[in-house]
Amino acid sequence: MDTASHLLLGVTLGGLAMALSDPAIGDQSTVMYGLFAAAIAGSNAPDFDSAIRIRGHEAYLLHHRGFSHSLPMLAGWPVLLTPLIAYLFHAWDYMLLLFLWTMAGVVLHVFLDFFNAYGVQCFRPISRKWFHGDAIPIFDPVIFGFHLAGLLLWLFGVMAAQVVFPLLFALTFLFIGYRIVLHRLMLHVVRRRYGVDGHSFLIPKWLPHEWGYVHETDQTYIAGSIRGTHLREETIFHKGERNDVVQAVMGSDGVRSFLAFAHRVHISCQKIQNGYKVELRDVRFRHGEKLPFGMDITLDDHLQVTGNTFGWKKKLWEPPFS
Template sequence: MDTGSHLLLGVTLAGLAHATGFVGTDSAVGQALMIATVVGSHAPDFDTVVRLRGISSYIRFHRGITHSIPALFLWPLIISVPLAWGFDVMGQLATLYFWTWIAVVFHVFLDMLNAYGVQCILPLNRRWVHMDVLAIFEPFVFALHVAAAVWWLGFGGDAVMLFPAAYGITFVYIGVRAWQHARLVKRVASALDTNGVCHVIPSFHPFHWRFVVETGDRFYTGKIEYAHVLLEEIYPKQQRNDIIQATIGVDGVRAFLGFAQRIHVTWKECQDGYEVVWSDVRFWYNRKLPFGVDVRLDHDLNVVHHRLGWRKKAWDPPYV
């Protein structure tokens, strides 16, 4: 999910800890735990620092090792031990570790539910896991947790009432979205009469979804609005040739191929050579394929230039 939502959920996890009686009346423990859950809720995304090394490094490492199985246990240790020592509450280290662990696990769980996905099975498997159930930002979840946090911190609301209810509603909402997703996958497959691999991807609107279906020779893309399946574009698959193969060793292409799920590649001849365009069809929007790699070659198939990233403005959809 987005950074703001992760940080907000860190606050409400601290409230849930109060509600379940883990904090007691010790203000030092309460302060340390609030910091622990907020930092823990964001910690896996500290990997964004690799963006300083360029977009290829970012694509390779973001939501990778920092979201892996070992990281689920290392982040709580790195965060809770200094906090327990700094607040002089070493006797409550286990409590701090536990709630920090909950925050880290919940972060990875939420990332797993959106379309970008996460390599949460590392080091056992490098596969990207994405359930396509939640959008990168969920207005309902955000509003629910803002209300609970403000009522608790600003108006002295009862944590015992607020936070079990907020998290209970959150998990019911996730369940409903998962149920919606499963039904819509079947609906798209039926409407297109195909047995291809189908992705149904959520948006900020609860009843507007996008879909991508990959078959042996093409991709189908379209929208679902209030259960109505609307086919928009069909992208034929192109056979690989020497021009396309000449781009495989490019650093940006290798980074892209390690991440992309539904790969579409085209080429065209230009005045001074060739242009090869790699795209991930999962992120199509408005009849365009805005994420991928553009590679320019000369007539001898030498790489002249390449660019990896989004072919859109940062504020334009899709948001992943």
């Protein structure tokens, strides 16, 4: 999910830690604050890898949501963070409790990232494959709204922590389950339209009854949208010619990293002054007939790669936002 959502859910997870803690701990305010901090830190720790941006977009693509979200780091982040939290809040006697709530935050973060379209390498080192459940958008206004409303109800004294925070997380997991069921139903709608040949996948939108979809054939990507059970085919992207120019870029490290992340791309090639330009676009992130997320590679007339750029080809405020 997005940073704001991880931060908000970290705060409400901290509220849950307070609500479920032994009442005796309530007399030790620093320990209670430590539990709160542990949940927030754990909920945001996997995204500390965003610092890799300083090494460029290619490094960011290769490493973001990679090892920092992996199986070893489910315990690794708590091991790193718990002593610091215990020191800051003078809570050495509660190390195990701090460790468990930090881990709960990390697990919640990875769980939420798993179910959006961007995906996560959560099973490293067993597998370096990107997994994405395609059930919730990166920013889900319903989940965000739940937790913001619940937090405000607690802050203004309308509901007790012991009531509001368990209720919040119960509703959150029920809603995610609902979206997972909807995902299965909508995917069935697409497959019923196009048959079993090819591969179909969905792109979650902000509202639960609205989805994007892509159906892959041997030569094309058919893209459209679903509203309720009504499917509308909107555009077709040809996969692109695999000529000598395109083949020349496939061995570069940047392209290998991009293809490992994107899986399904639209490829175009054009002659430019003193060489060629190859454009690779991720078909998951579509707006109308545009594919704004991808990678551009330039080559000279001898088919040697001379440069590449990676990222969004759109304004920050323009869709898509997932």
